[in-house]
Amino acid sequence: MNTLPFTVEATQGNARAGTLETLRGKVQTPVFMPVGTQGAIRGLSPLHLNQTNSQIILANTYHLSQRPGHRLVAKHGGLHKMMNVDLPILTDSGGFQVFSLPKTVTEDGVTFQYEVDGKKTFLSPEVSMEIQQALGSDIAMVFDECLPYGADKQETSESVERTARWEQRCKDVHERPDQSLFGIVQGGLFRDLRIKSLNELIKIGFDGYAMGGLAVGESQTEMFNVLDNIKEHMPDEKPHYLMGVGTPSDIIGAVKRGIDMFDCVLPTRSGRTGLAFTWNGRINIKNNKYQKDNTPLDPNCDNLSLNKYSKNYLNHLFNTNEILASMLLTLHNINFYQELMSAIRKNISEGTFDQFHDKYIDKL
Amino acid sequence: MNTLPFTVEATQGNARAGTLETLRGKVQTPVFMPVGTQGAIRGLSPLHLNQTNSQIILANTYHLSQRPGHRLVAKHGGLHKMMNVDLPILTDSGGFQVFSLPKTVTEDGVTFQYEVDGKKTFLSPEVSMEIQQALGSDIAMVFDECLPYGADKQETSESVERTARWEQRCKDVHERPDQSLFGIVQGGLFRDLRIKSLNELIKIGFDGYAMGGLAVGESQTEMFNVLDNIKEHMPDEKPHYLMGVGTPSDIIGAVKRGIDMFDCVLPTRSGRTGLAFTWNGRINIKNNKYQKDNTPLDPNCDNLSLNKYSKNYLNHLFNTNEILASMLLTLHNINFYQELMSAIRKNISEGTFDQFHDKYIDKL
Numbered sequence: 001m002n003t004l005p006f007t008v009e010a011t012q013g014n015a016r017a018g019t020l021e022t023l024r025g026k027v028q029t030p031v032f033m034p035v036g037t038q039g040a041i042r043g044l045s046p047l048h049l050n051q052t053n054s055q056i057i058l059a060n061t062y063h064l065s066q067r068p069g070h071r072l073v074a075k076h077g078g079l080h081k082m083m084n085v086d087l088p089i090l091t092d093s094g095g096f097q098v099f100s101l102p103k104t105v106t107e108d109g110v111t112f113q114y115e116v117d118g119k120k121t122f123l124s125p126e127v128s129m130e131i132q133q134a135l136g137s138d139i140a141m142v143f144d145e146c147l148p149y150g151a152d153k154q155e156t157s158e159s160v161e162r163t164a165r166w167e168q169r170c171k172d173v174h175e176r177p178d179q180s181l182f183g184i185v186q187g188g189l190f191r192d193l194r195i196k197s198l199n200e201l202i203k204i205g206f207d208g209y210a211m212g213g214l215a216v217g218e219s220q221t222e223m224f225n226v227l228d229n230i231k232e233h234m235p236d237e238k239p240h241y242l243m244g245v246g247t248p249s250d251i252i253g254a255v256k257r258g259i260d261m262f263d264c265v266l267p268t269r270s271g272r273t274g275l276a277f278t279w280n281g282r283i284n285i286k287n288n289k290y291q292k293d294n295t296p297l298d299p300n301c302d303n304l305s306l307n308k309y310s311k312n313y314l315n316h317l318f319n320t321n322e323i324l325a326s327m328l329l330t331l332h333n334i335n336f337y338q339e340l341m342s343a344i345r346k347n348i349s350e351g352t353f354d355q356f357h358d359k360y361i362d363k364l
Numbered sequence: 365m366n367t368l369p370f371t372v373e374a375t376q377g378n379a380r381a382g383t384l385e386t387l388r389g390k391v392q393t394p395v396f397m398p399v400g401t402q403g404a405i406r407g408l409s410p411l412h413l414n415q416t417n418s419q420i421i422l423a424n425t426y427h428l429s430q431r432p433g434h435r436l437v438a439k440h441g442g443l444h445k446m447m448n449v450d451l452p453i454l455t456d457s458g459g460f461q462v463f464s465l466p467k468t469v470t471e472d473g474v475t476f477q478y479e480v481d482g483k484k485t486f487l488s489p490e491v492s493m494e495i496q497q498a499l500g501s502d503i504a505m506v507f508d509e510c511l512p513y514g515a516d517k518q519e520t521s522e523s524v525e526r527t528a529r530w531e532q533r534c535k536d537v538h539e540r541p542d543q544s545l546f547g548i549v550q551g552g553l554f555r556d557l558r559i560k561s562l563n564e565l566i567k568i569g570f571d572g573y574a575m576g577g578l579a580v581g582e583s584q585t586e587m588f589n590v591l592d593n594i595k596e597h598m599p600d601e602k603p604h605y606l607m608g609v610g611t612p613s614d615i616i617g618a619v620k621r622g623i624d625m626f627d628c629v630l631p632t633r634s635g636r637t638g639l640a641f642t643w644n645g646r647i648n649i650k651n652n653k654y655q656k657d658n659t660p661l662d663p664n665c666d667n668l669s670l671n672k673y674s675k676n677y678l679n680h681l682f683n684t685n686e687i688l689a690s691m692l693l694t695l696h697n698i699n700f701y702q703e704l705m706s707a708i709r710k711n712i713s714e715g716t717f718d719q720f721h722d723k724y725i726d727k728l
Binding site: 038039042044045046047048063068072077082083272292294305306309310312315317319322323324326 | 404405406408409410411415427441448636669672677680681683686692695
């Protein structure tokens, strides 16, 4: 089964510009996926999603299985229909969320209490596959074990082996022909374990390969080291996905190291707290100095229909606790991330990505 | 000066369908103005405003004079530019807000403490005109005295006389040629005082006449009585505006009594609390019974691009405290109000308004 043809169209060093062909349309990479944890991108109207040039979004298996429940979603025609979104959707496996909760891990899976109502819940490779197939996402992720930052080599090694067994179990029970399945590479900051993990997954065979267990507290240098250590080993013909990352700078540096896909709550979460990403760097729009600043939030933004609001107006909206403050800044940030991805892709295609990287890696 | 030509195009009984010609475009009446108190319609993206067929919006003199400050708004090109809204804007005078605060009223004006920071503030006919002219709204309202529900006849009579003097002072200092000025009829529930107030205003001469001092706690029957008592006295050739009203039922009944213009926070405020207005009546979308209801919020809604969301999805969004819950329900409610106004207008034009009134007056 390969429901996700992937073509690399241009490269510069390890950086790649390509196209993923999902059953819901083509996705040009490198791509950023806005996060719709509970079936909604927080603060962003689905009616604005296309205007931001978003091509694919992420939703969360763990949260949706609890509320409204994956069986209800399936009964009502799946996640796309519920959300009224025509774009492809990638669902994570729940592993990352569950591993931040108090839990009991056995070879079978993970037992934990649901954080909202304390209900005892069990998640395993088979359960995660059942949920994701019920949700009907275009890309499902295997259920992996995600260790905290600082786990030692022995613990990490055991976890890598268990994760490989879990990923095989995911592959064994996954049967939805219109859904792709990605493997997740673990191994912490250890070069040999990362390569070992990747090789186990390649043996199983997936439609794409993700780097997991990052964005858990490590420095950017440590994260880039992990990518440098593994980049020559990643299968060229499959998409490479760095989960939960990150800042614009993280993304630029990761693309340089061969990553094609990203997701992160940063642009949406920041939008709600007043932090705007712009081509001139970050702005805290709540800062008093913007009260009298009538210039646009980002004069270098390409999408002026979205970005015509002045700093003083946005400052006023935050100052008066208007919902529109979060709405407009979230819209701006998602749009900025998508402009960033377009610029990255264009520079790879034109052979100028190294200059782009050097210009922006410390600025954004 | 008449910056606001008004043409009545069809009548049925006292109900009128007409056109207001503002300098920012034509407004078909009867019209509902969504409320953008602080320079933002709460929870509604300005990018969606046109999709709801809104023709004119309201903003608030009292709130905007405090934050961000009318001088700052003027310096930056006025309220339309700040909000990035091309539609006409009507500003209220601040009277209604101020009279709900602890205050000292003299012939000069009203002294009160600003509710956010306790700053001592003075508002008068002259100050209100200065603020509204600085904001640059298309329609300004005179500064009137708004009494609480239950004020006795003596007090109301004195207030009507003071209001007339204040309205004359507004007219005297109002000089912006691109801004219309409406008078506000006071007089509580007293027929003779309402007529006296109206006649004083007609002597002064305004571009439109508003009914003030309603929506302050009286019953619908009392409000309709006030309108019945005065409807034959209102100048036919000017627009009639009922301030701060109301429910769909209130609006239908008021149109029957000759009202052309409305504003109310009900559709936006209700959108944030889960109350949806539909052609089948009101729905509290938070109700558990909607968890498994996959039907659209309002199958009779004309605007299916806005209204394609199912009850169970909206219930889920409220249940999980997603901002999108308020956003989508506010959008729905504003759109419903505008569909209601279109239907009212169409029925007046086609001579079927009485049947429409009787069908919906108790249902909506």
